[in-house]
Amino acid sequence: MRKEELRHDPIRENIVKSIEYIKENQNTVLKIFAGLVILIGGLNYYQYILKVKLKNASNIAGLAQNSFINGEIDEALVKFERVLDDYPRTSGATQSLVYLINDAVTQGDFEAVKNLIS
Template sequence: MKKEELRHDPIRENIVKGVQYFSENTSTVLQILAVVVLAVGGLSYYNHTGNIKMESASHLAGRAQNIFINGNLDEAIVKFERVLADYPNTPGAAQSLVYLLNDAMTKNDIEEAKRFLNENDGSINDPHVLAAIYKLQGDISLTEADFSTALKYFQKAENIAEGNPVQAGFQLDIAATLLAQNNYENALTTLEEIIDNEDVGFNEKNIAEELIAYTKQKMGI
C-alpha cells in the first residue's frame, strides 16, 4: 500500500486519526498516560514513604507540577528535567516525563518529544507507563511512515499488556501497521485474535470486523 493510497483510505484513516494528536492541542495518548502515571505515582509514593529517593523525587515533581499549572513553564521544565536526571526509575521521573512530553507535543515539537523518549529509554520501569510510552513512540513512527519501527513499538506495548483490556487497542495498532506494509496475512491473523477474544469490547471488535472485511478484499478472499 503506497503512502498516497493510505492517506485516502477511509477505513485506515479511522485507525490512524488517533495518532495525529501532535497537530492538535492535547494528546489523548498523553492524557491517558498522565492519568496512569499519577495513579501509579501516588500509589508508589505511599508504598515507599520511607524511601528518601522516592520522597525527594515525588516532592520535586509535585513542585514542578504546581509551577507548570501556574503557567511558569520554563521553570517547571527545568525542574522536570532535573527529576529525570537525578531520580530515574521513580514515579516522580515518570510523572516528569509525561509533562515534558506534553509540553513538546503541545508545541508541535516532535523532535523534542523524540529526544526525551530516547534519552529516557530504560529510565521508566512501571509496565503500565512503559506500555503507554511504547504506544506513543509507535504513533510517532507511524505518522512518519516508519512502519517497521512503529510495528516494533506496538508489539512491545502489546506484549506488556497481554491479558489486560488495553491489549486489543495495541493489537489494532499492529494490524493497521501491517496493512500499511501490505502484510495482509499477518494483519488478518491479528484481527481474528481480537474477534476471538471474549473480553474485547464492542468498539474494538467493530473496528476489527471492518478491517477484516477490508483485508479480505485486498487478499481477494
C-alpha cells in the same frame, strides 16, 4: 516411665551443648554476629536511602507540577528535567516525563519527543 527416662531431657541436653559450643568458639560466634549486624544495618541504610530518593523525586515533581499549573512553564520544565536526570526510574520521573512530552507536543517539537522517549 522410669526415673532415668524422666531425667534424660533431649531439649535440655541440646541447650547445654549449644551453650558449651558458644563458650568454646566464642570468637567465631562473635564474628558471625558482628557480620550479621553489619549486613542488616547496611540493608536498612540502603532501604532508607531509596525511600529518601523516592520522596525527593515526588516532592520536586509535585513542586514542578504546581509551577506548571500556575503558568510558570519554564521553571516547571527545568524542575521536570531535573527530576528526570537526577531520579530516573521513579514515579516522579514518570510524571515529569509525561509533562515534558506534553509540552514538547504542544510546542510541536517532535524531535524533543523522540529524545525523551528513547
